[in-house]
Amino acid sequence: MPGLVGIVTIQNKDINVKELLSKMCHAIMHEMWYKTDISVNKAVGLGRVYFGIFNPEPQPIFNEDRTLCIMMEGEIYDYQDMKDDLVFKGYKFSLDNDPEFILHLYEEYGKDFVHKLNGSFTLVIWVEKSQELLIINDRYGLRPLYYAERNGYLLFGSEVKAILQDKTFKRIVDDRSVADFFSVGYILGNKTFFKGIELVPPASILTYNEGQVSIEQYWDFNFNEEYECHPEEYYIEKLSKLILQAVERQMKGTHRIGVPLSGGLDSRTIVASIDKKHYPIHTFTFGKPNCDDARFAGMIANKLGTVHHFLEFKPDDLASYAEKAVYITDGMLNCIHGQIYYTLSGIDQKIDVTFDGIQGIKLGSPSSELYEIDDDKILLYLLNPLKNINRLFTKLYYFKIKQYLIHFSDGIQNNSGIKLSLNRLNYYTFTQRKRRFNLCGSIVMRSKVETRFPFYDNDVIDFILTVPPTLRLNEYIYVKTIINLFPHLSSVPCQKNGLPLTASNLQSKIHNKISGVKRRINRTTGKTIFEGSKNFADYDNWMRDNKKLREYLLSILLDERTLMRPYFNTKCIKDILDLHMSGKKNYSELIGRLLTFELWHRQFLD
DSSP: OOEEEEEEOTTOTTSOHHHHHHHHHHHTOOSTTOEEEEEEETTEEEEEEEOSSSSOSOSOEEOTTSSEEEEEEEEEOOOHHHHHHHHHTTOOOSSOSHHHHHHHHHHHHGGGGGGGOOEEEEEEEEETTTTEEEEEEOTTOOSOOEEEEOSSOEEEESSHHHHTTSTTSOOOBOHHHHHHHHHHSSOOTTOOSBTTOEEOOSSEEEEEETTEEEEEEOOOOOOOOSOOOOOHHHHHHHHHHHHHHHHHHTTOSSOOEEEEOOSSHHHHHHHHHSOGGGOOOEEEEEESTTOHHHHHHHHHHHHHTOEEEEEEOOTTHHHHHHHHHHHHTTTOSOGGGOTHHHHHTTGGGTOSEEEOOOSTTOTTOSOHHHHTOOSTTHHHHHHOOOTTGGGGBOHHHHHHHGGGGGOTTTTGGGGTTOOSHHHHHHHHIIIIIHHHHHHHHHHHHTTTSEEEOGGGOHHHHHHHTTSOHHHHGGGHHHHHHHHHHOGGGTTSOOTTTSOOTTOOHHHHHHHHHHHHHHHHHHHHHTSOSSOSSOOSOOHHHHHHHOHHHHHHHHHHHTSHHHHTSSSBOHHHHHHHHHHHHTTSSOOHHHHHHHHHHHHHHHHHTO
């Protein structure tokens, strides 16, 4: 994945900065056509691996007296007025790109400059006079950067494997992350699978000076719970305007644009918001033939006139891409959710940038029942941890991690000023689940093409935080906004429930009741007797019915090397596989986690 790497060794002169920096860059170059910038200045090394799509000019970029330099990954939007002001104050621009603007903005305003940025970015500024390094990311941490403090030096990289190029680093598994991964399916907080390597938190200014790291949080989700009283139409009109503005802001440049189009609400909203003057636009959908996503996305593409591509996802594809997906994400994404890597092959020749619909706009989608619960146990609903998790592990290892399996309130305490239960739930979702789970998905996407995130526009998020919870429930105001903006798409069913957006309350209630009965039958039997929708993939049946995939899974999970690991109860692993392969239970999600963890072990520890 494109990104940044770096070393600061002011307090430790024994490191060969140039050699290590070169290895770190190479570690995150997943394609031969990636480009690389490297700069070494005494005890400081900065590296950048990039596509040449956003800010293609070589970096680092220096100010006039070369007392400051910057390397940046990502982009920012809508700053011409601020740039004009800097020109008026005497600053000179020769490159006309984002990092040059940011460097001059820093010269003028110091660290406060970050409050003026709207975009998706990670940047590094080296201050020569004070021998100080600054690492700064966007509000939402959309472009990951990991760091590790060593004996007198700092390492950082956009992938964990970059830091692991330091052969003196002791690779010790963080048991807290193992507990997270197997109980909820992803890692919480800023942890990684390795002790000593952490993710830079969102909205952070990380400063490294005289061998010490300090982190300042410059922004947080501010739920001002004294909501103003406006009519429903006010929120619909305002949100409509902000969505169109956010998409148009991100149409900068002359790049070939693509949108992964599903049958859901987010991707259709993005595609429909793109002005026709920017066409042709490519849309692409992957999955089983005739799945709901394929059918509904095809209907949307036809109505909007996009250049649409259907990419078939086959049962044995997982065996082909699993190891690559694990490697790219440093093992932090269940590989069964990394299918976009495999399906992007080919489409990446037609587009440069995708508009990703990760759900920045959905502050409040849980049902009204959750809204009434004034207790942090609502998090258990959100996280949906595996039941009887203790059976999965050996007694010794379970005793070791037991304390980490009951920390579901972590993160909420960071913003104790939030009083309403739905807002606490939303805060946890956006600072934990959506951040870590969606982050890994975008990492896979960005191994092939660049990405933009219109729903994480600052103005959109700031406004959503002012919408009363009662209007955010069940995506109410969001759906009303889509109908207002794009009435011609209202009749296209949504993949979530198979109903058009204009379905009546009675239709929705009848559908929900029937769906609830089917889900209870599925849970009781442990099998998918009723399929809620024709999903894009069917791992439950594929893992047991497809010979190539089944043999691949069993060859790894029943391998002696796997079973000898100190984590798992061997009998439990065999039982899980037996019950799944015989059709008595559906354990594809758990099998995917086991496969991912074992592949990660082989790639990063063995």
